[in-house]
Amino acid sequence: MQKRYLIHVAGYNLGLIMRLLTEAETPRELQARAAAWLCVVITPNNGLIILVVVAIGDQTAVLIVTLQNNPLG
Numbered sequence: 001m002q003k004r005y006l007i008h009v010a011g012y013n014l015g016l017i018m019r020l021l022t023e024a025e026t027p028r029e030l031q032a033r034a035a036a037w038l039c040v041v042i043t044p045n046n047g048l049i050i051l052v053v054v055a056i057g058d059q060t061a062v063l064i065v066t067l068q069n070n071p072l073g
Helices: 002-022 027-033
Strands: 034-042 048-056 059-067
Touching: none
Parallel strands: none
Antiparallel strands: 034 048, 048 059
């Protein structure tokens, strides 16, 4: 029984920490402030560039992935 309460307290504390880090009171508020964009570009040499941009408030994260054919294969 004590482990059960410990898990609930840990989950509550994690929720408080995440709210402080994201400056959002509820998960729905965080979802309303977040925006994401996906862009895919095919290059002339049959490569692929994938660009993912996520913005939350004044913070932005960018992920770029490039895929190309193996020139040796």
